[in-house]
Amino acid sequence: MKTFQTVAAFNAYRASFLTDKNEEKKPCIVICGGTGGQASGSNDLIRIIKRRILEQNLHDKLSLRVTGCLGFCEMDPFIIVEPGYNLYPKLKMENVPKIIDAAVKGEVVEELLYREPGSTVKRYSEQEIPFFQGQTRIVLGQNQHVDPIRIGDYLKMGGYAALEKALEKQDRAWLVDEILKSKLRGRGGAGFMTGRKWEMARNMKNGGGPKYIICNADEGDPGAYMDRSMLEGNPHAIIEGMIIAALAIGASDGIIYVRTEYPLAIKHATIAIREARRLGLLGKNILGRGVDFEIEVFHGAGAFVCGEETALIKSIEGKMGEPRQRPPYPIEKGLFGHPTCINNVETLANVPYIINHGAEAYTKIGVENNAGTKIFSLVGKIKNTGLVEVPLGTPINKVVYDIGGGPVSAARIKAIQTGGPSGGCIPASMFDLPIDYDSLAKAGSIMGSGGMIVMDENTCMVDVAKYFMSFLKDESCGKCFTCRKGTQRMHEILEDITEGRGTPEHLVLLEELALTVKDTTMCGLGQTAANPVMSTLRYFREEYERHIEDKKCGAFVCKQLTGAPCQAACPVDTEPWRYVAMVEKGDYEEAYRVIRTANPFPAVSARVCDRKCENRCSLGVSGGEAIAIRAIKRFVTDRVNPSVYKPQRARKKKKEVAVIGAGPAGLTAAHGLSLIGYGVTIYEAENQPGGMLTCSLPAYRLPRDIVEKEIKTLLNPNIKIEYGRALGKDMTLQDLLNDRFDAVFLSIGAHESWRLDLENEDVEGIFPSIQFLKAFNIRGEELARGHVGIIGGGNSAVDAARVALRQKDVTSVSLFYRRTREEMPAYEEEIDAALEEGVKVETLISPVKIHVRQEDIEAALKEGVELETLVTPIKIFSKEGRIIGIECIKNRLGEVDATGRRRPVPIPGSEFRVELDTLIVAIGEKPKSEFLASMGLDVNRGGRLKVDRKTLETSLKGVFAGGDLVTGPNTVIDAIAAGKKAAKSIDRFLQKGKIEKAAAPKLPSTYIEPAVIDETEAQTARRAEPAVLAPHERVKNFREVTLVLPEDKARAECRRCLRCDLAFTRDKSASQAASHTIEGAKHD
């Protein structure tokens, strides 16, 4: 390598790289050797690649390029093979030889190609991958073409052409003008116009003294790593940007300030500086143009505040990094008192592009006042984590869903956090916001250096605020009292809230403190320190309130409010960890008592509970398989005689309660009240008890004898049931209250199906799902025949499909649902079972012009939308008063709506006709409750009854309501929970003056010795899945499909439990044991 003395000589050298096209023809293996790649094992792959090339003598046929970060870190370690840009993700060492052999032959390894998670569509090239498609990678895109330790790669891409251009003219004011015109704004976060900064720096006279340009690569913002990736992956772009900046402002010295946590960035920057110097691009008399400029690398020593410019300067000067008052700004008096211009890494990386392509071209990217692109580190609860470069002004939705691929699990995304500890959270409802400096500021956040942390329902926003406050209290330099103490106090308050000691006054204090810290501190750290608190309070106040009032953390993050997650998740407060532990010990009767104490319907729940406990199981959420809690419950309830649990019944009191509806909510409430001693009369419209358990749930999921037996155990002399008596028909609320009842509990369920509201909907052969299921379950009538179509994707749609399939005159059953299968709200296993039995699921098909389905009804009702107006009528084909078919239109998935799911969009011209003999409409149910409104109760448009969330009291004194009537169609376990709550509430009402206990977190309190598990068992044990009947054994009958676990399997499954309860009971039991000994000693 030789040092060039003239621009012309360097130009010739540069040109030699540009014309060397020979290399281009060879296939090239590209692999990331950046920190992210190395952390995922790319070094091992590189070794294997080199070995293969050498051993097979392939170096003439294939080249290897080890680059910095390529951005798609989620797929690391991956290889891209040029010229086809075939991307092979998440590789193992043994995959490598195959890829090399194919690359040499110009072929692809089909089975290793990238495909989106859950999809089978192969993406042949990088350009076809949605993650890359949505981006504009003018800066980051260069990384792929550069081995950062080889300056030749950078030259080959046209590197240092901008520097040549900048050196040409002796008057360099044009550089400042060009940057001004480009409207480039500081990418460090504040967004100050870079051109303005340069202009001021250029005009600053220092009487022959030095002038500095500093590249700020401190990147202290946790969750952001684009600066590291650029410095690691393409250091020459930043060096070129710095030299141009130096020429523009007349700087003599440059410093790259890198945090010490980035060793590879330091190494690559150092090598690049050395190489640039060797070519004569740095040092004295650069390329003979009479300019002297040097760059050195300075290591930060781990202080967030040093990203602030005055603190950064003090740090370079060897002092504590405390910010100082501005003005004077560093532009006037900076490093060692000399004029200093500080630019962020990404800002400088944009400079060569602007000089090469011109300011005008640059302003065409992005939006008004926000020109160019911005790189974000898209991380957290998102499918495609990595670095993403998009034009400013791109909506958040596009980044999160199109590029990021949406949520990582079933949990919905609820917010993004931008700007690090100085930024704020933006809720999902605002995701159509364009990402630019001004919009983000208006929303209460900031652009910051580009961290974009995605948060889902499993992220607690109070905990996030606490996290940032903990960070800031540690990182506050301590100079301003209000920052030092204010962040500490805010942190303590947040700690109180997350640990169950929060009071409503805390929120008032928190807001006051936040404003004080914001208004009375000196530097950026303090002035923005309150943002995480203020923005979460602004958008997620109800989460704070839930922590304070209910002592619950909805995301199950705050440990002291969650206890054992399975227990916290259970609507009826069962202690699953406890009965799992008892089963492990073989004490099945005790296990039954644990279950039964909390839940009057153990055997029913063991079959149809939606298993919130398993969804929250620590094993499952930490990447393993959740404990099969429901299957264990089934094991217990199948084996143990219910008589081992004998509830205590109080002597009969004088007061009487009427319960309307003998479903799970009504029966639970009646049972609870009867035990306290009240006389209860249940009025049931049908001729049998059970409600949804018997009329809508098919017997193959819940055998009738199980329901009957379980209900029998709940009845006692305090309970009377009157069948065939319906409220509104046989009596009114006033009748009941005037008669002998002191309180009434309404639990009539949701027994009316939503209509499609299409023409001909009332012709023969069309049935609302609930009518169809009831007819069969209660009266044994088989309404379906021939080709059966079912519209809807919820549980009742799937139940109806499977019941229809079991009817003798049915030839085929098709389910029509308007979104994709992943989004079907039925339980996943039910869909699988239905498919196995021969139900065809035609996804992405919905009847023409129908806009509303049950999940939207749910979501829309929550938002207070009026539903009926959205439904548009259309014709159903009929002949002689009977359905003969329907017309459907195909949908595609469009934009993401406020619920975080993609809207189905009909494709014009895709209409098609389906011949049907029976149509079952299962788009959702609502309570049949119009008659309640006339009795003076508050009923909303969806037919749901309004009650006090805490007490279940309606607007009529003495009348309570719960279950589906209040929530809309919901799960059995939630109905049972409502029944329990109603019993307590009604008791409190009837015993006027009974004091309500303050909410307290439900923490495990009993210590049970854990099983001893050795390492191999812990690692090899798999979740026990109960066996099911094979499709041919079950399809034309109603035998129970799911079988019970055998004893050995059930007990082994219990051994896998992580016993989250021990964190709360182990210490206590130890200290109890200790105190017992001490007491014992005293007695002696």
Added chain:
Amino acid sequence: MDTENILEIIKRSDKNRGAIIAILEEIQATYTYLPEAALRLVAEETGHSLTDIYGVATFYKAFSLKPRGKHCISVCLGTACHVRGAQAIVDEFKYELKIAPGGTTPDNEISLETVNCLGACALGPTVVADGHYFPHVTKGEVREIIARTKEEMEKINTETDDRIFRLPLSCPLCKASLMDPDHPLDGHPSVRIDVSANGRKNPLRLSSLYGSGAVAMEDPVPLNQVSPLFCPHCDEELPSFSICPECGSPMAALLVRAGCAWEICTRRGCRGHLLNLNQINLS
């Protein structure tokens, strides 16, 4: 603590340019912490007050005034790692090691630390043990990480590991083979070259296993000394095409098959090397 050594570090630095942080970093790199005597020495030598030096040493997170263990495990607590459950990982390390972050096990083996962000946010939760990154760490892996840290991270079995392979090397100038079957290293013929040091040439034998790094020398070259390397057959100095990416010293090139080069750093003690698959141009 070696006073001479510290004076050397201070002397090498640019005192006028406020190089305090760089000096302290180097001292810490040598001793794993900042001994009090060293701080006093730095204050004296640089003309700063001890208060200033102490201020700097306690302000920045990278510095420690307590000795650290032989191994260091850092758990990243960046935002991305936090939302993916990094706190539970810290708790697990605390439970397993029975120390709090910032502490060292009583046997002085392992120090546990938390860092604000390692910049490997896509891979969270991330743990770094002695410079080795562990991505997507789960609670269950904590014990394994501790065990691997204790038994040295980079231990490789040269016999069975796929990443280890033989490099048949020759002189890029006279093309004579440099393989020396009479003096095997790692159970294979070694690579014989000559090193010029202490005024004469001495044989230097390298392992021919790529990735092993084993070296045998008859007359050891002083540590950190850069010495030219020669071909024992043509007696010419091995050519240099690159500078060492690790330390900036010139590298010497050995020929691997037609055209490729294995370049090794000429500074004693530096393990910098490059297996360059590009054709080298001898002209």
